[in-house]
Amino acid sequence: MTLINGIETDHLPINDRGLQYGDGLFETIEISDGRPVFLDRHLQRLVKGCIALAIPTPDSAILIEEIQRVCRESPQAVLKIIITRGNGGRGYRLPQAVNPTRIISLHPFPEYPADYAEHGINARFCETRLGLNPALAGLKHLNRLEQVLARSEWNNDSCQEGIMQDANGYVIEGTMTNLFYLKNDHLYTSSLQLCGIAGIIRDIVMHLATSRQMPLIEHDYDKAELLSADSVFVCNSVIGIWPIKQLEGVQFAVSQTIKELQRALTDFKTSGQ
Amino acid sequence: MTLINGIETDHLPINDRGLQYGDGLFETIEISDGRPVFLDRHLQRLVKGCIALAIPTPDSAILIEEIQRVCRESPQAVLKIIITRGNGGRGYRLPQAVNPTRIISLHPFPEYPADYAEHGINARFCETRLGLNPALAGLKHLNRLEQVLARSEWNNDSCQEGIMQDANGYVIEGTMTNLFYLKNDHLYTSSLQLCGIAGIIRDIVMHLATSRQMPLIEHDYDKAELLSADSVFVCNSVIGIWPIKQLEGVQFAVSQTIKELQRALTDFKTSGQ
Numbered sequence: 049m050t051l052i053n054g055i056e057t058d059h060l061p062i063n064d065r066g067l068q069y070g071d072g073l074f075e076t077i078e079i080s081d082g083r084p085v086f087l088d089r090h091l092q093r094l095v096k097g098c099i100a101l102a103i104p105t106p107d108s109a110i111l112i113e114e115i116q117r118v119c120r121e122s123p124q125a126v127l128k129i130i131i132t133r134g135n136g137g138r139g140y141r142l143p144q145a146v147n148p149t150r151i152i153s154l155h156p157f158p159e160y161p162a163d164y165a166e167h168g169i170n171a172r173f174c175e176t177r178l179g180l181n182p183a184l185a186g187l188k189h190l191n192r193l194e195q196v197l198a199r200s201e202w203n204n205d206s207c208q209e210g211i212m213q214d215a216n217g218y219v220i221e222g223t224m225t226n227l228f229y230l231k232n233d234h235l236y237t238s239s240l241q242l243c244g245i246a247g248i249i250r251d252i253v254m255h256l257a258t259s260r261q262m263p264l265i266e267h268d269y270d271k272a273e274l275l276s277a278d279s280v281f282v283c284n285s286v287i288g289i290w291p292i293k294q295l296e297g298v299q300f301a302v303s304q305t306i307k308e309l310q311r312a313l314t315d316f317k318t319s320g321q
Numbered sequence: 322m323t324l325i326n327g328i329e330t331d332h333l334p335i336n337d338r339g340l341q342y343g344d345g346l347f348e349t350i351e352i353s354d355g356r357p358v359f360l361d362r363h364l365q366r367l368v369k370g371c372i373a374l375a376i377p378t379p380d381s382a383i384l385i386e387e388i389q390r391v392c393r394e395s396p397q398a399v400l401k402i403i404i405t406r407g408n409g410g411r412g413y414r415l416p417q418a419v420n421p422t423r424i425i426s427l428h429p430f431p432e433y434p435a436d437y438a439e440h441g442i443n444a445r446f447c448e449t450r451l452g453l454n455p456a457l458a459g460l461k462h463l464n465r466l467e468q469v470l471a472r473s474e475w476n477n478d479s480c481q482e483g484i485m486q487d488a489n490g491y492v493i494e495g496t497m498t499n500l501f502y503l504k505n506d507h508l509y510t511s512s513l514q515l516c517g518i519a520g521i522i523r524d525i526v527m528h529l530a531t532s533r534q535m536p537l538i539e540h541d542y543d544k545a546e547l548l549s550a551d552s553v554f555v556c557n558s559v560i561g562i563w564p565i566k567q568l569e570g571v572q573f574a575v576s577q578t579i580k581e582l583q584r585a586l587t588d589f590k591t592s593g594q
Contacts, residue, residue, distance in 0.1 A: 050335060052335070058334055058335050058336070059332035059333060059334055059335065060332060060333055060334075060335050060340060061331055061332055061333075062323060062325070062331050062332065062333050062403075062424055062426060063331070063426075064340070065469075066340050067333060067337070067339050067340045067403070067463070068347075068403075068463070068465075069343070069463065069464075069465035069466065069468070069469050070342070070343030070463055070464050070465060070466055071465070071466060071469050074341075076411075101466070101469075101470070102473060126411060128411060130335075130340070130341075133469075137428070138349075138399060138401060138428045139431075139472075139497070140465065140468045140469050140471075140472035140496055140497060141472050141473075142469070142472070142473050142476075151335055153335060153336075155410070155411045158412075176454075176456055177454060177455075177456075178454075179452025179453050179454040179457075179488070179516070180452050180453060180488040181449075181450060181451075181452040181467065181488065182450075183449055183450075183467075183470055184452075184466060184467070184470075189466055190340070190341070190342065190343055190466075191342075191343050191464035191465070191466045192341075192342035192343060192344070192413065192464070193342065193343055193344060193374070193457060193462055193463075193464045194454065194456075194457070195342070195413045196338075196342050196344050196374075196406075196413050196415070197374070197456055197457075198413075199412075199413035199414050199415070200375060200414075200415050203415075215452070215453045215454065215488070215515075223413055224412070224413060242488075243452070
């Protein structure tokens with residue numbers, strides 16, 4: 049089932065600015081036992097994104113009611129919310145009156161082998177770089193051609209994720225994930241000041257690490273620094289945490305710390321926050 | 322009238338990758354006396370963009386037939402063509418079989434005062450910067466949030482265009498135009514190697530300049546260099562050439578060279594090129 053502004057339809061007017069310019073935001077939410085996981089955090093990020101792009105924030109009561117309607121369809125699924133700036137004439141100028149579009153759709157939960165979480169995945173570096181723009185950095189907006197191009201660089205199933213660098217050569221994230229590495233019991237991740245998406249699971253991993261007194265360092269780092277790590281993992285709302293076992297020919301261990309963070313994430317999820 | 326894949330409708334399935342990721346391209350074409358101006362050049366750029374994004378190129382005979390059908394509606398208008406990578410599942414990975422979507426729509430021709438072309442416009446510098454990405458530079462793709470944010474920086478009608486710099490501080494283009502400046506009878510424009518849109522009128526202006534033995538320099542330049550110009554102008558397929566008479570408090574003359582390029586562009590248009 050797909051709802052557009054509360055109405056059951058899966059077709060959108062072509063003058064919607066979401067199509068015309070990618071003028072909008074999205075959220076990808078795990079539905080587990082019919083319940084949207086970390087919904088509060090997803091809605092908070094959505095509101096933050098709307099404010100950053102000056103899109104009127106959706107009424108959260110209406111949005112939650114619509115999410116619940118759609119979730120009833122399937123207990124295990126992926127829910128996608130898209131908020132756009134709504135209809136607008138030809139031209140970049142914002143419409144006088146903005147009526148945002150809400151699109152809520154349900155998708156099958158992807159069936160990944162359990163082995164990915166347990167023993168790790170193979171990853172590669174992508175050629176496609178992330179452009180730098182502090183005004184858009186961190187936002188889960190609809191301008192995703194860089195990820196599309198990066199993901200098109202490989203098509204064999206033996207590689208599960210591609211790692212992206214920014215225009216300056218700093219390592220930022222995966223095409224669909226955030227990236228962390230561990231070295232000497234310190235946890236490192238990029239700061240996302242100039243590009244990248246500030247993921248919900250990234251936030252939670254950082255919270256879980258600091259609440260365990262694990263030193264956490266958000267900073268810019270390059271490929272060589274990443275490849276010198278003790279262990280590496282990626283995360284997002286659908287996959288949770290996947291260790292990387294091999295990147296550009298370098299092997300990494302699935303460290304005890306990663307196992308502990310995986311368990312902590314599962315506990316955090318079932319604790320209802 | 323709007324045609325989507327040849328069918329008269331103005332609604333698109335929401336799982337189209339044009340909406341989901343801005344995974345597509347567009348063209349904005351002047352319709353004059355019922356005829357699409359510089360159609361060959363627009364279609365050539367569209368094909369070039371499709372190749373760059375690995376989107377199967379549309380059949381040009383079908384596309385031209387559809388454009389002609391839509392053009393019959395109005396002798397003076399703006400035609401917009403959007404080509405997307407078509408429907409796709411959730412996720413950045415390219416679909417196994419790509420069936421691109423063709424959207425052809427007609428819009429009213431904007432009524433700009435003749436004064437803009439004759440005596441020039443007021444322009445300003447935008448705070449929003451263009452991110453750097455050589456893989457996307459030059460393409461008229463659907464990821465246009467930077468232009469949307471830049472255009473949202475002012476809302477008064479006394480300013481007609483905003484000038485954008487890139488992440489390194491080089492001056493690139495206007496929010497909806499390409500930018501040229503003249504100094505000591507040399508014509509300058511940015512090289513668009515790392516960002517920006519390679520406009521059809523920009524190409525033609527460069528052709529007209531070189532065919533007049535006017536020295537043309539494509540290079541990176543900053544704000545100070547632009548403000549030291551003798552005269553400045555912007556151009557696109559809908560406005561033609563507009564001189565800038567004032568930018569950030571600095572006054573510019575409407576030079577004889579700009580007038581000559583305006584006349585040459587009009588001649589070039591009517592000559593059927």
